[in-house]
Amino acid sequence: MVTACTLKHCAGKEYYCSLELTLQVIGGKWKPIILWRLGQDGTLRFSELRRIMPNITQKMLTQQLRELESDGVLHREVYPQVPPRVEYSLTEMGRSVLPVLSEMCKWGHAFEANHGTAGTTDGRAAGHATAPAADAPDTDAPDTDNDLGMAVGEV
Amino acid sequence: MVTACTLKHCAGKEYYCSLELTLQVIGGKWKPIILWRLGQDGTLRFSELRRIMPNITQKMLTQQLRELESDGVLHREVYPQVPPRVEYSLTEMGRSVLPVLSEMCKWGHAFEANHGTAGTTDGRAAGHATAPAADAPDTDAPDTDNDLGMAVGEV
DNA sequence: CGGTATCCTTCATGATACTG
C-alpha cells in the first residue's frame, strides 16, 4: 500500500526522496559547474569564478555560492583586507559529490552517443543527432577537463 | 587556455557540459520520480502515474512524459481502444539512468546524515538535522522502494 | 574586490474547462 510518502525537510528544503534533495543541493544551472571547477582547482576567488562563468550575473553567482555554503558543500574564507579577498573551496561533503557529478556526466555522454542511434525500445529518435560520439573521448569527467567554463556571449 | 567551451546541442537542449544535459533530461521536479517508478513497476498507465503523484497536474504529467519520450528514455504505447489506454515504460536508455538516480539518492542520504554532524571544513551546520540516519536503511535506491509517490495535499 | 539592493522580464508551473 502507498501510505507513507513522508515529506522530509533538510537544510530548509522540502523533498519526498533523497534524490530530490540531491537535485536541490547540486542541481540547477550553475551549481554543477561551480562544484566541478572547485573540485578541479581546489580554491578559487570570487573574481576567478566570474571569469570562469562569463554568463552568470554577479547576483546569481553570489546567490548560488551562498546556498552551497549554507548546505555545507563549500567553504567561504574571507580575508579582511583592504581590497577584499574571498576564497571558495569544497568541504568534505562537497568533494564527495564529485563522483556523482562524474556519473551524471558519463550518462550524458552515453545519451549523446545513443541519441539517434539505437537502444530505444521503438527505435525512434527525437530530432537529429548533431554529432557522432567522436568529439567525446572522455568518459569519466564533465566534458573534457577544465575548460568547461563557457566563453560565448550568447545566452 | 580556456578557449573551446563548445556550446552543444542535443535533443533540442543547449548545454556546455554533458552533466548539464543529464540534468535537463532527468532533472526537475517530476522526472526522477517518473523514471524511478517506471524502473520499479516496468509499465504504468497514465492514470496510474497520476495516482502515484497526486500533486502533479495532468498538464505537467503529460508534458514531462512527452519530453521523456522525445528524449528517448521512455516509450509510449497507445492502445487504440474505445476507452483510451496508454502505457509508459522505460527504454534501454531509460533503464540505464537508474544507476545514476541511485547514486544521486545515495549521496542525498549521506547529505542528510552528515548534515549537522561533521565532515565540513569549518564544522558549521545549516539548520538542524531533522532525523538521524535511522530511518534510511537502504543505500542504493531512491528512498525505500515503491512508496515514493507523495500522498499529502500540501504543496 | 566583492558584494547588496532594486527593479524588471521571462518562463515554468498550475488551476480550470473542454474534447476525442
Add this chain to the structure above:
DNA sequence: CAGTATCATGAAGGATACCG
C-alpha cells in the same frame, strides 16, 4: 481515459546601480 487549450501566477533569473 487520456489528453488539449486557455488563462493566471509566482518564483527564478537577470540588468543596473550603489556600497564597505
